[in-house]
Amino acid sequence: MLSKSALLVLEVLKKCILSVSYIQKLGEVVKHFLFGDSSIDNALFRLVCTTSDGLEKLYFSRLYGLTEIEGLQEAIILGLDVLSSMLSDLSRDVPSFSVFRQAVMSVTTKPVPVVTAAISLMSFFRNPKIQLGAARLLSRLFIIGDDSQTHALSNAYFGLDDKQINNFKNTISCILYQEKVASDDLVIAMFKMLTYAARHQASFVSAVVALGENPISESCSGDNPPANNDVLQCNAVNILDSIWIYVMRSDDLVMTKSCIMCNVLNFLKALWQRAAHYTNLLKQLRNSDFWKKLLNFVVLSIDKKSFQTESATKLELQNLAYRYQCQHNVLDVVTCEMFLQKKLLHSELVTKESSKSSNNGSDGSKVATAESSCNLKDIFGVWCESSLDAETIKTFVSFEYDGSVKLRARVAAGLFAVRMMCKVKGGDRGSLSVSLVDKVTNLWQKLRKLPAFSELMTLYAEHGYSGGNELDDLILNDLFYHLQGELQGELEGRQISHIAFKELSQYLLQSNFLQTYYCKHDQEMDGVCLYDTDRLQGDMGIDLWDLSDWKASKAVAEMLLLSLQHVNFMVSLTKSKLSALIALTTTLSIYDNDDARFTSLENEVKSGGKITEKSLSSMIDNICQSLYRTIELLPPVSDASEDIVEILAAQAELLFLFTRSLSMRLSLSASVLVLKTSGYGLKELSNCRPLVFGVISLVKTFLMLILFSLKSTWRDSCLGVRTEIEHNEALSEAANVRLGLLPVICNCIELTEHCSISLIIIDQIVKGFSTPATWFPIIQKHLPMQHIVLKLQDKSSYSNIDIILKFLLTIAHVKEGAEMLLNAGFFASLRVLLADLPNGRPLSVVERERNWANSFDNNEMAQPIWGLSLAVVTAIINSLGESSNFNVEHVVTYFLLEKADLISHHLSAPDFPSDDHDRKRLRALKPYPSLSSLRESENTILLICVLVKHRNAWSRALKEMESHLRERCIHLLAFISCGTPRHGESPGRDSPIFCHPILHEEYEWHEKPSSINSTNGWFAFSALCCRLNPKYSSFSSRTATTLIKAQPDEHANLTSQTHFSDAMSIQIYRITFLLLEFFCQQAEDAAERAEEVGFVDLAHFPELPVPDILHGLQDQGISIVTELCEAGKLKLLTSEIQGACILLLQITVMALYLEFCVIQICGMRPVHGRVEDFSKEFHALTKATEGHAFLKESINSLKRTMSFVFPEVLEAADVL
Known part of the structure; x- marks a missing residue:
């Protein structure tokens, strides 16, 4: 058996491995020592590679006492932890790691392979800590043995036979069924292990679950849950039974053991994220009870009461964070299912369309898939109507983020650093670790080299305060009290000029003194804490401070630890709630794209659904209020917190989803509120550096919100307005808000990512005002015209050239705007732009079709x-x-x-x-x-x-x-x-x-x-x-x-x-009108020259269309107007028809005028047959236009022109 010294060696080895991530020099030595020496690996393998049966036999052996057995078990626990740490992502950059991994995964490892030993130790119920260590080691083994890597694991590679697989399955089921008596840490580790297996070892999970042999038992089905939720009454041995029971007990678990429920849902999410590998397994879980329970769980886990973070206990804060993560996981599962079914149905549709056979070849699984999809969508739709009210949305978008918490933590770190400097520089290192002493010493050396410190040294010496080292101590003490004054809101200490102290304190706050204590998580491991307070507390050795003169400084250290814990709690809550909000937005977006029943909420409003217009307005109002509060958290300087930007982005995305989906039903007041909020956000973000992660995409979201909201503010809508006076006031307010947006949006143009959408918004805003005097002074002051004009020369902006030109067209219609364009060098940029256009020659068939394809x-x-x-x-x-x-x-x-x-x-x-x-x-x-x-x-x-x-x-x-x-x-x-x-x-x-x-x-x-x-x-x-x-x-x-x-x-x-086809016809007649206008201008210029010289110079008289061409245009104009007016005798003609009639009569008048010019110059007379035909057409026209007052002026103009060309027609009609 192992001695106590061996256990101490393992403890030291464990701590050394943990130090790899934050002590660079020691880390290199430890990595080389561990991964370069095979004897250490062999010793670990001999210790860990045992089985549950082997440990059980020790209890029946006379050779070993209970103390020795417990010592061995403690060593195995430490060995399992050491191996888990060595297999972490933090070790993968070591060159010899691949050799170590091969040794771990080898089936020839003695006495048994590592994987076999870990699985066997999972069934050692005498010591839950061994089970816990084995579960964590298995999680690591599943990750490094991913199916996509060369060292893929499989059932055969594990070396497990059917009996071992069955025992492992029974072990998992036993632990999960006995959740009430088992350790929470063990149950959590078990679900984490299953999650990693689901992500990386699909074949192993399928073998362990073994659906074909053990279908989910009826006793644990949705229709027959265990009586009184007693898991011990369930006789099934299938893992899915346990999962189902946890889902059915979710209402209770989320309030009492939210961490366990979070990991259950994490496992479900892993299954759905790799749904292609678990088709049969998921088929067993999908049913209406399952989806209803999950969605109801989202609402039940919401705490709509105000939650006071300051007065909450550590456990309450942790449970709240896990509840937010539970919401996130549930919504992710629903999103994955919707997306999966959408793709499956689309694939099935494509297959049916491509098949020429009339036989319906859909099999049972496809039918079930379709039914499952519709079932989930219906359930989710009902859930949206019944549960997604304004208060629920408010809980999702409200964040209790306090930026001062991080500031207090930085000040507390500065206080601690100053106090430690006073100790360490005098040679008193107390119980501080070597690494912490080095940090304090390095910070002190840098601090005393600052000009501000030298200035204070000179100032103190002039006042005769002290000298030498005592002067250093005096400055540090005053700096300590200065920082303490900042923390307490008032300045304490000596009455001296404290500008230099402010510089020193700012240096300390920005020095990231505690950067090495940031939590470094593996890619596969979840966790949202920012600081590793346990490691910092260990490096302090604070338990020994009461035994020395360091006791007086203990309050400073404890204040630092408490401040860092508050930061961790705030970050944990923020990240968890943020993930839930993002998941909700994603789910609603998928559902909105897949089925217009949700937030095409227009249909719900019209059909009298439960989602009322008032409720929708309340949702938008709540989101805008939360957005406004979050925007206020942005600092006045450029260094914006990424946390705040992430919160703003999530809130804005949800608001954009509602605004886009409800753009045609959005009330004027709601539109104005969105415009105000988005404009305020853009204004505050303009002070932030674009390099801050997420700022550029967030600005674009705000711009998109403005763009969609503008459509509603232009409508002459009385939605939500009781009287005409209120309506006029609302329209006036909307106009003022739009004008107020112009300076902010002009500021967004200079960023390439926002240029196009900013120009579109400005173009829409200015076109909504009747006079340029309203908006042009603002544009003239704030618009970067030079930057916009130069964009015409930028080939990278080619895809946005049409947007830029359309905007410049709007500006060019104003005289001052045209002058701005000239002063900005518009024509020089236009020459560069048009230089690359083709010369206008007809393209060949091949070239033309290629251009069509490209277009x-x-x-x-x-x-x-x-x-x-x-x-x-x-x-x-x-x-x-x-x-x-x-x-x-x-x-x-x-x-x-x-x-x-x-x-x-x-x-x-x-x-x-x-x-x-x-x-x-x-x-x-x-x-x-x-x-x-x-x-x-x-x-x-x-x-x-x-x-x-x-x-x-x-x-x-x-x-x-x-x-x-x-x-x-x-x-x-x-x-x-x-x-x-x-x-x-x-x-x-x-x-x-x-x-x-x-x-x-x-x-x-x-x-x-x-x-x-x-x-x-x-x-x-x-x-x-x-x-x-x-x-x-x-x-x-x-x-x-x-x-x-x-x-x-x-x-x-x-x-x-x-x-x-109507649009094409109108476009052709517009071209006709302009061509005739050109020839009329040419004829008028020639007539003026003839009057100037006294004769008509036929040799230089402009070519004009022959009468036959003009007759065709006259016939088209008169016949179309006659037909349209006859058809509209009994009804009011639409604006489109009225516009077409006026245009065609103008074409007819100009064609007659040009015919008169040709007749006069050439000395011709109208053909008799033409006079008769025109007379008939004219009489039909005058009869058809009777009662159409909008054509009165056009008919009079036609008659005046006819008096020159066909006077006899008018005389015959007796109209002269």
Whole structure:
């Protein structure tokens, strides 16, 4: 048997191993000593590698007495602890660790393998400490023998036969069933061992549980729980029986033994996290009683009463932290199950869709899976309605975080350090450990070298206080009392200038004197304590201070230990509660994405569910209040605590989940509250360094909250407002809040991660005000315009260029904003941006399809950079006007000459179908337009219309190019003019263009029916052009694929009009309007030149569209307006139809005006047949527009123009 000296050696060895993590020099020696000497390993193996039967035999042997047996058992306990420590993660960086691991895992270890010995010792019930040590060692063995590593464990590798496996299973069940009489530490260690086994040794867990042989007993099932929850009455020997009983007793355990319940749930979470390995096992646990019990447990574990941390005992604080962890684990299990079932159902759906067979091949397990999924979702939905009230949310988001606790701990550490300096520098080391003495000595050497210390030495010497070492002691004593004064809130000690003392005290507080006492946990080991107070207390040797003159300093040490314990309690509670809040947000998010019944809570409100609108507002109000309190904890300086940032992030994420899901039902008051809270958070976070972990993502969450809340503040909603006066006051408050956000959000632009969303928010805010005078002074003062403009040159910002240009477009509509853009060098940056655009040549078929694929893969759209750039330039020119010194000629030269290829590209018209093979091939080379490309064409023509008004700059810059530009525009007009389907033509004929929806919004428009419903002009023809083409379905989004598959057959729904086809038609007519405006301006300029010189110079008269083109446009305009007004005789026309009618009549008027110009210049007369046709159309128009007052001005303008072209028509109608 072992002697007492051997036990002492093992004790020392254990302490040396524990010191590896915080004593570097000693740690290196210990590691080399332990892992480099095989004799030590062999000695440990001989000690530990015994069996339960071997220990039992000692009790029946006459050779050994009880004292010797107990000594051996104590040595085995120490050996188990030493081996566990040697296998920790902290030792894995040692080169010889892999050799040691192989020795531990070897099946040839004598007398028995380590794994076999540990499993056997688990059944030694005479000494629970041996069982505890064996369980901890097994946990380590499961970790280092992970299935994914080369030294994977298996049943055969353990060397265990069926009998041993069965005995081990019975041992576990016995310990868990006898929880009432067994040690709590042993039960906890047992569940931890099972958790590590579930994470790392799936095959071993399956063998131990052995579901096939021992299904969960009926006596322990959900429908037949043991009477009076007496676990000893359960006769089953299956581990799942024990788990089930613990779940059924969760209500009691969470209040009395929350640590045990936490580890039970940890084991369940490990099973669900590796669900693929435990399919049959989880099938035994899944049922409605199981899910209901778990979810009810979440609510029961919530303490809705105010909890006073200061007056709580250590045990109460620990139990509360474990209860929060229990909530976290339950919600994690529910989340894993929801995610798992969602993936399984999706996989099953894909399999069914891919199968051409009509046979329903789903097996029983799939049916059970689907039912389990629906069952859990229903139970969770009921739980949300009944239990997730405002008070519950309040308990989740409320944190009793006190930042002064850490500050008091740092001051207490400073006091302790100063007192120890006074002792150690005089040679009195007392009972302090060597490592602690070294820390104090090093800190003293650094402190006395500070300039502030030297200053105090000089000051004290001048006053004649003392000299030499006594002066050092005097300064340290005064520093001690100065720190004590800070701790007590008042300054004590000598009345001297204490600026230098403040510098010394700040140095002590920032020195991290106790950094080596931070708890270092393995990756696999849980724990939330910050300081290892037990080790610090051991290094102090405080138990011996009463026996010496150190007794007077004991209060300082005890105050430090107490302060550190308070920090540990606060950190433990904060981390645990934070994990519960994050888990709740994750679960609700998964449920929200999987089933809109929860927080699309709009459906619950409308259907009269239990989640009322008032309750939802209360939830948001509680979250905002908690957020506000947490934001106030942020320090005024840049060094923000990561703990506070983590709390803020979790609270903001939950608020964002509610805000996003309820954006359409969010009341105005709730929206304003969210805006205020988010704005306050952004303002306070602007003082924090972005390098603080989590600050950047937290700022983005606040910005997203603002973005979603803005939608509700723009609505003219009276939700939650009783009177019109209150409603107006609420709208006024919302406007003031939005204006107040502008400086804060402008400050967020300079960070790359927040630039885009900040610009989107500012753009939305300023567009909501009717006059720029409200918001522009704020923008002018706070907006970093130079930074934004330079972003146009940054290739890394290419994906956000459209956002930047849209924002600059809003700014450019204000004269002062246009001047800001010019002063910031907008045109120089724009040249750099546009330099990389293609030259406008038609792409080949291969290039085009590759670009389509890339555009769909990258955010499903191609950036409309060209069109937005032109729109900004146009807005700048319009805003600056004639009085500005801005050189328009430079713009004309750059865009119309240097970028002539792009201009021509966006003015080019597709060819109509032809039987000519060569023309078909040329047509195939042209790119297909999209709604975005049509808008780019509109912006191109709009810029031309603005530039042509600057006649001198236009003439000087273009000269010979002007004629080519007009020809392009005439060809495009001719294409639009001939775009009406011819009478009797098959609706399935080839369309001249193919306009495929690209954006998700456009796919939604394609599903909506037409709001115009015209059978004339491009409204009829666009149905042919906007068909979904399966050719591009592989590039498109899931929405596109679904829409294409939804077509019942090849010819169905090919020519139906949609909201998307309406949008295309309107866009074409907007382009038509601008083209006609361009030609009208050209004709007016030519007429003015003729008046100046006294004659018409036909050689230099601009080319104008021929009458046939203009007649086609006139016919389209009149026929569409007539049809729409006739159809709307008995009802009020929608704003979309009214806008279309006004636009088409304006097109008709300009087409008539240009026809008049052509007739006058060429000396032509209108064709007689044309006069008759136009007369019939006009009479039908006047009859149809009767009673439509919105068209009165447009009809009068049409009549005035007709008096020049067709006066006889008006005379015949007797309207002159």
